[in-house]
Amino acid sequence: MIGKTLLIIAVFTVCADFPVGMAGMVGGFSDANVTDQGVQDALQFAVVKHNERTNDIFLSQVARVISAQKQVVSGMNYKFVVQMGKTACRKTGVETNCPIHDDQLSAKPYQCTFVVYKHWSGTISLTSETCPLV
C-alpha cells in the first residue's frame, strides 16, 4: 500500500515537472519574451559561445533581437534571430562596457540564428548556430 502511494506521488511529481510537455505540446515554437530572465540567459549563453568560435580578436555583441522563440522539449529550446555587431573590446580584455561601434564599417553588422537548449536540470548548450563566417 505504501509502495503504491509512493508511486502515485512520483508520477504526480513528474507531471508537475513537465506540465506542458505532458500535455502534448511538444513540437511548436512560440514567441518568447526577451525581458524574461531565462530568455536573456539563453541569449547571453549563445553570444558567449559564438564569441569563443569566431576568429576575430574583438567581441561581438547583439545589436538587435529580430525574433525570440521558445519550444518546450524535455526542457526548453530557445531560438533567436539576431543582428550582431563588433565592439572595440578584445576577447582577452577585462572590459565589461562593450557597445557596438557606431559606424557600420567597424560594426560589420551580420545576422545569426542561434538555438540554445536548456535541460530542466539546468545544463545548457548551443545546439545550432547559423552565422556568416566572421
Ligand SMILES: *[C@@H]1O[C@H](CO)[C@@H](O)[C@H](O)[C@H]1NC(C)=O
Ligand atoms: C514581457 O514581459 C514584461 C515583464 O514581465 C511585460 O511587461 C511585457 O508586457 C511582456 N511583453 C510581451 C510582449 O508579452
